[in-house]
Amino acid sequence: MKPIYLAALLAFGTVSCVDNIPKLQLLWATPPEEDCTVPEDRSLLSGSLNMDLSTNYSLGFVVASNLTSTPIVVGEGQVADPDSNTVYLTELDLSYRTEPELNIPSVTLPIYTAFRANEDSTVLMEILTRDAQNALLSATAGGAIVDVLVTLRVRGHTITGGSVETNELSYAIAVTTENFVCPKPGEVPSARIAQCDQRGQNGAVPTCEAP
Numbered sequence: 001m002k003p004i005y006l007a008a009l010l011a012f013g014t015v016s017c018v019d020n021i022p023k024l025q026l027l028w029a030t031p032p033e034e035d036c037t038v039p040e041d042r043s044l045l046s047g048s049l050n051m052d053l054s055t056n057y058s059l060g061f062v063v064a065s066n067l068t069s070t071p072i073v074v075g076e077g078q079v080a081d082p083d084s085n086t087v088y089l090t091e092l093d094l095s096y097r098t099e100p101e102l103n104i105p106s107v108t109l110p111i112y113t114a115f116r117a118n119e120d121s122t123v124l125m126e127i128l129t130r131d132a133q134n135a136l137l138s139a140t141a142g143g144a145i146v147d148v149l150v151t152l153r154v155r156g157h158t159i160t161g162g163s164v165e166t167n168e169l170s171y172a173i174a175v176t177t178e179n180f181v182c183p184k185p186g187e188v189p190s191a192r193i194a195q196c197d198q199r200g201q202n203g204a205v206p207t208c209e210a211p
Contacts, residue, residue: 024087025064026154026169031201032060034194038122046172047202051140052180054200055133056126057173063121063154063166087164089113089156094129097149102135117158124196127152127171140177148173182208 028043038060049057065087095106107129115121127150128136139146149172155165182188187208189199198204 021066022167023066023164024089024154024156024166025066026152026166027062027064029059029061029169029171031198032058032124032196034196034198036124036196038062038124040122044171044202046174048174048176050180050200051133051137051175051177052200053205054197055137056128057201058196058198059125059127059171061123061125061169063115063123065115065117065120086114086159087117087156088159089123089154089164091155092125093153093155094127095151096132097151098135098139099147100139102139102146104129104132104135107131111154123154125152136175137177140175143176143178146175148175180205184208186210 030039030043031047032038040062043062047057047059089111092109092111093106094109096102096104098104109129111125113121113123132148136146136148149170151168151170153166153168155163157163180189188211189206190209192199192206197206199206
């Protein structure tokens, strides 16, 4: 096992071993279904990407909330709207370690999603920035394999202004650029139809058809 994958395993292990549990926890990561739903019954510690078929990597996260929903009460009647306990996620921190080292810069990206404080949720993201894509395309153009460890954290706030952030979570990807050719002469890859087409990720390839 390469050190970069060991680091990914250790990063996942720390989620359940910290003393100060974050208000929001990224419990695990998993590729989405083709309709972009995030499965809540499976997880992956690492994946692969063939950049000949896809230049980004879609990853879904199960988010557990440790916040409590506190209704606002005046006299004997509850007057708070249920949405008064909404959590807004607004920033995504991304950093990269690679083997060989490509010095891909860390970034904080603006995002937007929301859910109620007392409910768990799921989040779907593409985790390669433009700088990461360009560096990986260049590094794998000659047939090389680049191991990437992506580390991320999500930040946001409650509707009352309190700050929230998740634990850090790391995910390892083995990246290549291998020319895909349909096995039957004359056929070509089918067009992308699914909203979250998984071709190129984790060994998935497109179906082939006559032009």
